Amino acid sequence: MERRKFLQQSTLAGLSSLAFGSAVANTVAKEDEKPAAANTFNLNYAPHDGMFTNTVGKDFLDQIKYMHEQGFRAIEDNGMMGRDVALQEKIGNLLAKLNMTMGVFVIDAGDNWKTSLTTGKAEFLDRFLAECKKAVEVAKRVNAKWMTVVPGYFERRLPIGIQTGHVIDALRRGSEILEKHNLTMVLEPLSDNPDLFLRTSDQTFEICRAVNSPSCKILFDIYHMQRNEGHIIEHMNWAWEEIAYIQIGDNPGRKEPTTGEINYKNVFKHIYNKGFKGVCGMEHGISLPGKEGEARLVQAYREVDNFLSK
Template sequence: MTDGSPQIARRDLMRGASAAMVTLAYAGKAHAIAPSAPPFATRFAPALNAFRELGGPDIPGRLQWMKAHGFRAIEDNPCRRRPVAEQELIGQTLADLGMEMGVFVAGRWAGEHRGEGPDVPPLTGGGEDAMKAFVTGIRESLPVAARTGAKRMTVFPGVKSPQLSHDRQMANVIEGMKRAADVCAAADVTMVLEPLNTRVAYSLSFMTSPDEAYAICKAVGSPACKILFDFWHVQIEHGHLLATLDSVWDEVGYVQYGDNPGRKEPGTGEINYATITRHLWSKGYRGIIGMEHGQSIPGAEGERAVIAAYAALDDEARK
């Protein structure tokens, strides 16, 4: 399948471009870098903290480097914890470069699902204090979205409340999400609910399957409440990736990649990201694909390997 874009394999272009690009990136102030790699057709989004070796330590320089290497979006899980001035710098630089912000983590941090606090009543347990704490976390995240230009925020319903049945916890989560969705809809921001795996990462998570996220989104019934389908989490907890994706597709608002085992770049594990990327493309998905993983090789060499992996996927997508 093609979209009318030039059919020169991106890998070939990258090979010629990369040495010159690195020099320019380090030389660089804003707009000093001539784009020499065509944009990826697929809207892959590295973490803002990725490519620190090749892209350099400062945020605007690194974003320029990412743009010059074909990336049109980023994501930044810890954005909420950054100083306000840094959030504004990110938003301004993205706007100047014509790039997009994917997601950041809103409300409570994922570490909570590993037992790393904070000590607040869980949404799953219900009650007014829990509802208010949850909605406050979401409300307080909206200015971060405004500063960075994010239209989506990653949201977790939080930890299990083992004293209650699963159904009762679901009812509590749905009520909390309805309240939060009203607040988000008014700000034109979408919560994307991410099912987390309990086997490798987050043993205390309540919402672990795309089906649960789907049930919540259907019950909430708001464009401000959708699913974040992270293939790494789903592979570990559930598997059957393409059929599972298709079965919840009408509620999916965002997707993320990462191979398994190890949560490194595509091609380093058991997940067939070539097939997945083609599948997403053929379904008409042109949204952001978050690159939520580490590198299989450390340092600059590993960063080049990550780009090569995505260049190969981008070529695959349109076949």
């Protein structure tokens, strides 16, 4: 081969290699430049309706799509039982398409915020059981597994042990309904006011053990338990065998993690290390208004979810 032709071909080959290498480098760079929000999280955090209305509007379906874009792979919706059937079906279909998990909705017989199951009265029990049966149908439409249950207020004319017995009896009856469909009620101890019967994780643990059903477990809301008992990790460890669902909220203020006193990075690392594969519901408000607050919400979860870095 003539020297000049050899040099020309060598030069062209070199340029082709450089171009190919540059294209590969650009492709890798673009992949590396994907925003962090496109990635999923270490734990399965679940936003709820209304968290991204300033960014994408009030349509819950649009919000779910946006949640997925931000890396969330679950939702929760306390008021799901109150939505019309057509919307429930649309939500269920969208979650299936996006491979997202449906978190809790509330079994609310209308008595959650007054004296109810503690009384042992048939009127409250019958209404509760009827709602459990309705919840089964809702769960089928949205592919849900967990339903929140709150027993109601103290019945202060009865000894605490009698009230507890009434609650256990009612929850056993409800569990019989849910067990047939592999569904789980999760009992939520609350801190909203001193009249609520169910207040601590150890009390809820005791009731779950007495009900003795895979369909009756604990919803451990970190915000409420920080207010009522503190020592979050220790109490979580004690009740762990009965905990099926976790909810989030910083204290004081019940806003997103990083806004209060709870070290959520440590708490989440602990939950992760214990092998928790369930849903962590974002049961809280947002500290800042508008789109800025919604962007900050996602960033806060990125920060506290970064617990595996060295």
